[in-house]
Amino acid sequence: MALSTNRSPQDTLKIAQVRSANVDGTWAIANKAGIAYSHDPVLGVSVVSKSDWGRLAEELSSSEFKMVKIDSVAASYGALQVWSVQTPRFDNARAQRRHSGLGAIWAVYSDEKSSVPDIQDFTEPVDAVYTWVDSSDPDWQTSYSQFKNSVPAAGSHPTSRDIARYTSRDELKYSLRSLEMNMPWIRQIYLVTAGQTPKWLDTSNTKIKVIDHAEIFESPEDCLPTFNSHAIETQISRISGLSEHFIYVNDDIFFGRPMSPNVFFTGSGSVKYSLAKAHYAEASNPRLAVNLAAKLNAELIEAKYGKTTARKFKHVAHPQRRSIHKLINKAFSAEVQETAKHKFRHVNDVSVPSALAHYVAAAEGVGVPADIDYAYVDLGGNHLPMNLYRLVRGRGMQMFCLNEVASVSENEKRGQLAKRVLDDLFPYKSSFEK
Known part of the structure; x- marks a missing residue:
């Protein structure tokens, strides 16, 4: 999705549109590189292994996506790291962190580790x-x-x-x-x-x-x-x-x-x-x-x-x-x-x-x-x-x-x-x- 910056964001975009653009963009990069990932539709979190994240992070960086490390509590107790990934087309570098909730959220797990919820995760509605x-x-x-x-x-x-x-x-x-x-x-x-x-x-x-x-x-x-x-x-x-x-x-x-x-x-x-x-x-x-x-x-x-x-x-x-x-x-x-x-x-x-x-x-x-x-x-x-x-x-x-x-x-x-x-x-x- 192309993100217009001609008018103020309040006039042109909603949260779901910005997040969708970030998610679709990161998935496109992962698919092009042949990197396996899964997605939790309830939490809105994409899941990837540690070794695959290393490759994906390089691909995202070369495509000018900005990555901000956020608390693992944003995803699961089982996650090693959690990142908010955003295209710079709609936000400046200083705002990346305070708008991290707009990014595509990626949770990184140990290689070969199951991405099912950790026993300490709360999963009810x-x-x-x-x-x-x-x-x-x-x-x-x-x-x-x-x-x-x-x-x-x-x-x-x-x-x-x-x-x-x-x-x-x-x-x-x-x-x-x-x-x-x-x-x-x-x-x-x-x-x-x-x-x-x-x-x-x-x-x-x-x-x-x-x-x-x-x-x-x-x-x-x-x-x-x-x-x-x-x-x-x-x-x-x-x-x-x-x-x-x-x-x-x-x-x-x-x-x-x-x-x-x-x-x-x-x-x-x-x-x-x-x-x-x-x-x-x-x-x-x-x-x-x-x-x-x-x-x-x-x-x-x-x-x-x-x-x-x-x-x-x-x-x-x-x-x-x-x-x-x-x-x-x-x-x-x-x-x-x-x-x-x-x-x-x-x-x-x-x-x-x-x-x-x-x-x-x-x-x-x-x-x-x-x-x-x-x-x-x-x-x-x-x-x-x-x-x-x-x-x-x-x-x-x-x-x-x-x-x-x-x-x-x-x-x-x-x-x-x-x-x-x-x-x-x-x-x-x-x-x-x-």
Whole structure:
């Protein structure tokens, strides 16, 4: 495929087209040289032996393909090396690494070694669940104002009614781009909304399904409408067709380099959660919603399992098991039902996918802590330009978060700067965009 550079990539190409051009190009080189290889259609990885890779790498180099070595976790525990191979016709040398998810991914195995999955590889289907709201929707704003004024504030978290918490900067669009670039093996994406659909979303793409809150809440007449993410999160396991293993993603989370399911699950299917260094009991502001929920989560864990909890979790994409959510809904039904009924964040909320599910998974023997290469950037914090610069010029984080702890509307330039960074990191449209 010839890749035009006359216009910006956003106008001309999608992620799948760029990746297909790279894959087809490398296969053509391998076929011409008589080099044997195989392909994993789920992971999107081409597989070759060590000795054949040596020959193929020479052929690719002579044809001006650029090869970037990436983490072996992008493919399999059995791989010796993993490479992203890209034609230079659409990207510059400096961008090769940060756009490695667009390349043809080649996994190199020992000679005569079988390319079947390693015993430590996770190979079951994995779905992704996003929650999203369009706060610019007039109908949503009317409903928000109505319930903000009519629902008693007693017990609500002080920041729960700040409309700045719902501000959208098209993060979802870029998060989906990052997912398609770096995790093409995701089977199905579910977008949970308040009856809303992003204007740019291509609803004809069957890989993504928009789910209305009313479809999943057990008692919609008592709980909806809701403006509480904790409430919505208690219900996500009720999505029809959701796989046992799934990843819960906030729209301010982005995936920075190619990853396989092994980043999120063990070979036997246990979840790999990311502990933060901070202890919630030592938080400088114990009244923050995350710390209040952590305290309640700890009380529930101690009551059921006779053990306590201390550490918080990083703000990353959270691997989940649907069966753990069902166990939580049964074991802590009163707390879950109360949280589901809180229309705004409440001091008595539990936080299910981002914390309680990890604690319960650990207690049940199906959850383990794991290190994640991760960056957290507060759009309202100090040194924002430098922190964003590191994202663009670094080797690429497995995950990063662009969060807005407080409203930055007084300095819109910060939001514009973040959008320019996202355009640079994820310049091509996903298949989910019109």
